[in-house]
Amino acid sequence: DQQVKQNSPSLSVQEGRISILNCDYTNSMFDYFLWYKKYPAEGPTFLISISSIKDKNEDGRFTVFLNKSAKHLSLHIVPSQPGDSAVYFCAAGETSYDKVIFGPGTSLSVIP
Amino acid sequence: EAGVAQSPRYKIIEKRQSVAFWCNPISGHATLYWYQQILGQGPKLLIQFQNNGVVDDSQLPKDRFSAERLKGVDSTLKIQPAKLEDSAVYLCASSPLAGGRETQYFGPGTRLLVL
Numbered sequence: 019d020q021q022v023k024q025n026s027p028s029l030s031v032q033e034g035r036i037s038i039l040n041c042d043y044t045n046s047m048f049d050y051f052l053w054y055k056k057y058p059a060e061g062p063t064f065l066i067s068i069s070s071i072k073d074k075n076e077d078g079r080f081t082v083f084l085n086k087s088a089k090h091l092s093l094h095i096v097p098s099q100p101g102d103s104a105v106y107f108c109a110a111g112e113t114s115y116d117k118v119i120f121g122p123g124t125s126l127s128v129i130p
Numbered sequence: 131e132a133g134v135a136q137s138p139r140y141k142i143i144e145k146r147q148s149v150a151f152w153c154n155p156i157s158g159h160a161t162l163y164w165y166q167q168i169l170g171q172g173p174k175l176l177i178q179f180q181n182n183g184v185v186d187d188s189q190l191p192k193d194r195f196s197a198e199r200l201k202g203v204d205s206t207l208k209i210q211p212a213k214l215e216d217s218a219v220y221l222c223a224s225s226p227l228a229g230g231r232e233t234q235y236f237g238p239g240t241r242l243l244v245l
Binding site: 022027050052059060061062063064067107109111113114115117118119120121122123 | 170172173238239
């Protein structure tokens with residue numbers, strides 16, 4: 019039972035363009051969402067988060083959008099850079115202090 | 131500031147053997163987590179410690195997996211006996227006592243292959 023889904027295993031984008039990574043969830047109790055970035059042979063690192071009281075959170079080139087009625091969130095990276103090439107995990111929990119459930123990840127390749 | 135340290139980085143064993151992984155969290159972090167990441171899946175929480183007490187071990191297969199954090203600092207995760215399906219990356223993470231998930235820092239992981 020996958021509570022957090024990332025239906026695109028991989029994505030390729032040209033440098034300078036926008037990358038859009040999508041995430042869907044099924045548990046209506048989830049109120050806190052995070053994105054992590056993972057390089058090969060390293061652990062995931064926190065990127066950006068959003069709580070359900072907001073529909074958008076922005077941090078530099080990274081913006082997360084939340085559509086709670088559709089149980090959908092997306093991560094936008096603008097402009098995309100080659101250093102953004104990594105696996106991106108979406109995660110969700112009931113609060114920022116609760117256990118989070120991770121999606122399976124999307125591998126992003128930014129082509130120079 | 132030193133990050134979360136894990137060892138070994140790689141381990142290959144045969145099924146039914148035992149194996150142990152070690153984690154040293156960031157200094158001062160009271161909360162320590164062990165995750166299992168199977169290829170193609172996201173990390174799954176196995177156990178969470180706060181100091182040397184267990185907060186959540188609901189997804190730890192207790193018939194074969196055990197973990198301890200005796201002095202509230204470093205931790206070991208053991209599998210005995212290992213099965214083929216235990217092949218995964220085992221990630222350790224730590225966070226400060228009052229920190230949310232944003233303050234959770236992951237180690238590089240131990241990649242386990244069970245043959």
